[in-house]
Amino acid sequence: MAKLTANSYGKSAVRLTKVVRSAALHQIFEMDVEIILEGAFEAVYTAGDNSACVPTDTMKNTVYALAKKHDFDAPERFAILLAEHFVGRFPQVSAATATIEQITWDRIQVVGKSHEHSFVKGAGKRLAIAREARTGGTIVHGGIRDLEVVKTTKSGFTGFPRDEYTTLKETTDRIFGTSIEAVWTYRPGALEFNPTYDAARTAILEVFATHDSLGVQQTIFEMGQQVLKAAGAITEISFTMPNQHRILANLEPFNLTNNNEIFVNTSEPFGLIRGTILRD
Amino acid sequence: MAKLTANSYGKSAVRLTKVVRSAALHQIFEMDVEIILEGAFEAVYTAGDNSACVPTDTMKNTVYALAKKHDFDAPERFAILLAEHFVGRFPQVSAATATIEQITWDRIQVVGKSHEHSFVKGAGKRLAIAREARTGGTIVHGGIRDLEVVKTTKSGFTGFPRDEYTTLKETTDRIFGTSIEAVWTYRPGALEFNPTYDAARTAILEVFATHDSLGVQQTIFEMGQQVLKAAGAITEISFTMPNQHRILANLEPFNLTNNNEIFVNTSEPFGLIRGTILRD
Amino acid sequence: MAKLTANSYGKSAVRLTKVVRSAALHQIFEMDVEIILEGAFEAVYTAGDNSACVPTDTMKNTVYALAKKHDFDAPERFAILLAEHFVGRFPQVSAATATIEQITWDRIQVVGKSHEHSFVKGAGKRLAIAREARTGGTIVHGGIRDLEVVKTTKSGFTGFPRDEYTTLKETTDRIFGTSIEAVWTYRPGALEFNPTYDAARTAILEVFATHDSLGVQQTIFEMGQQVLKAAGAITEISFTMPNQHRILANLEPFNLTNNNEIFVNTSEPFGLIRGTILRD
């Protein structure tokens, strides 16, 4: 009377720091890795038969061991290695997904010079996702998350429909603050992960800074267009952006005029806007 | 050269408390509501034309206004009201999804008696989701989230495959701790939301307590089976459960024997197990 | 030209589960322990001379080892054991403070009966703090934290002073929601930790439920009085309570009357009220 349908399992939050000391200039990769497996796991659920159930503890060990055994210069490379490993090693696995969130460490500046082995946390995190399917090949994603930005002008919101529950005033000059999450798909076979990440991040920040925004949606589409223009390895990009409202403070009760100067930051509720832009 | 594909937008974290004072025994609904719309919003993204763009601020106002205008005794009812409202009101909306997370307030016991208007936060949150599509009707989900539980015995993990990265020992007696998330689908037309929630919650907790677990996966399947048996309005249920490991502390360096008494709680990494069980 | 003054160090977030299996009814202690040492550590700071510096890793190991070696039925007992250990063992330590936050696990009810070894997370966390000074003896504190409560009536706020920045309306019927933190001091030599905790928790919840509150401050003082009355081992109790505002939703723009029914929950800003009540 009951049947198992969709299922998957894995290990989350495998945290890893890899230091590359081959030169005086140390490199650091700090990553939070998740491994998720799909496959022939029905009996694990329905009968408690664990003979196909690769322990999640083994997944964790594998992450640390493969980080040691292989050189990589981009988290996408490590994600691919991991996804391929689990499909290659275990016949019961039909697909493996490795998701990596990488801390972006910037070099500390000492008297105007980038330090060799000391770092301060940078803005935003980098994402890399590889999904290897036994039939169907590999899909690789890159991305950025928690990139918090704000602009104090050149953002408006007008022309929207009104009904009896609408109290929002139109504005041609508001503050626009958000935390950018973007996830893109690499064309099959792409290997230029670091230049793509750099180009996409730069395009996203420059559009955010310079675009005269008529709405978060329009900014998202423009970001997507510019990323596709700047990064030929990307076939598609999806954005998720909250609208972190800063509401004009009501100073009228105090006989003060608020010339777009004083705002109340609110963390809830927030707008939530999503859009995917495809190379056409 | 660039084309908008998937897109949606809405308002998240609309927080609301509704107090029903019709009797001496007050009722309280504390909810965190999200409204997401899909529809003909292309020009909002591609041209900054907001003429179709229902403001998320209007969504927020609508949540508060409809909470006032309508009586409801279950969050599912309110979610349905909200989803239907946006599809009914705005022709450009092809589908609306209302997601509600409800705080479960328990009555404070005063000298053994449930108090009329004072509450203490209960275990777990209740979920209700309604998606109304212009073509295709309404799908309603219920659920529970953040239900944190632990059992100190009757949980094991043996018989799993080993490779060179496997160091985990087999165990027939470990601690099993998790935070249960379950989301179920109601059969079309179901209205018995509160009895279903109660039956599902009870079944989940009783299986967790009494099941002799051979693995998290097996417990998930057994929970699903028992929920389907106890709650006839549910057609399908999906679980997401982390394995919040408590690792046997290594006391050998101190010449102490650890008879399954002292454990190190770890928050990372954690196993992550998912399964969907369908009424067959 | 620079001199070290106040200093201390230790280990935070030592997470531990102890299971007592001596009877069919298992007991579980899940604790988050912090050890802080003060003493003759100047050279550690000023010269990098670590000869006096007990490693924080040793503190962690000691927590697990002493949890194994000693029976205890209350977190206060374990805190005292730990604080005494570090002062007794290391002559350079002038004072040691052990702070324990304990998860309150409630037994899962199965067909109306408390289960022997399965638990669901309860409301609020229990605190226990012991500070052992080489000269000056031991001070022991108990407490409760994160006890989230709400009452839907019998709370007002009137008669407050007004100036030109005051817009708040007087109200005799508002919602009062808070997260209670209370820390008390045991009289020297007290050993009745569990009955005291139970009596204090009950008094706090019952006052919250039944008190006709003229303000958070008044409720705090009444809670303190009732705790001192109910628990003879407590000499002093301090409360920290946020006022988690639920603001009456403004439904006038929608021609709806809000009879104290619909409220907007806000997480910021929040009132923050503190008071200490001493047995006189």
Place this chain on the structure above:
Amino acid sequence: MAKLTANSYGKSAVRLTKVVRSAALHQIFEMDVEIILEGAFEAVYTAGDNSACVPTDTMKNTVYALAKKHDFDAPERFAILLAEHFVGRFPQVSAATATIEQITWDRIQVVGKSHEHSFVKGAGKRLAIAREARTGGTIVHGGIRDLEVVKTTKSGFTGFPRDEYTTLKETTDRIFGTSIEAVWTYRPGALEFNPTYDAARTAILEVFATHDSLGVQQTIFEMGQQVLKAAGAITEISFTMPNQHRILANLEPFNLTNNNEIFVNTSEPFGLIRGTILRD
């Protein structure tokens, strides 16, 4: 039989953005403000007599109104304004403390040039605290918080005492990661807040980067010394620094040698080190 002793109250998490648009180059101050009052509030607690109880809602309004009425170029100036206001306005207030946490927004770089009105979140938050006492004057503090840093070498920990609970190995080359919190006191009358903040932040980061650390304690003392040398307006500085351990991964079971390359990041437990350095 019960007496009120220590007490205070106020408003926390008053979030504010102030935009200064006087030039093409916009300035943004995003602050989280807390106001705490001490004074003659006994009757508020003991009798529910609110005639002395300045509403926390009024505090919130005052923060927004004073932000509009006054120009300031440093959060310390605004904190002083606020603390003085409440002591000056309300005779029942014996002391007022304003605590400000400021987001550090960096200008987005567009084609190598700092943008005029667009920002990305910077590393660490800035702190400013002013306490105005009716008798005793003003004390002003500055600081920095959540400044997350890591160095991959030039950090060791040796020469520490051992007992039977010590398993830690000595190391002359470990990773040192922390989240720096520093709070300093300005000499009475100091006004050079921004240069002091810049000098202190630079000194802290440069010491972290370049110091050959024998322990977190030694690094703290060296930071303190260098801050006092670089910033003449500071009389005293206190640090709170967690030791965010990265543990060498044990790869021996996999026949791999870990040459200080692969580390397991742990969020718990963590060392916690505090020290205050006074200008002598």
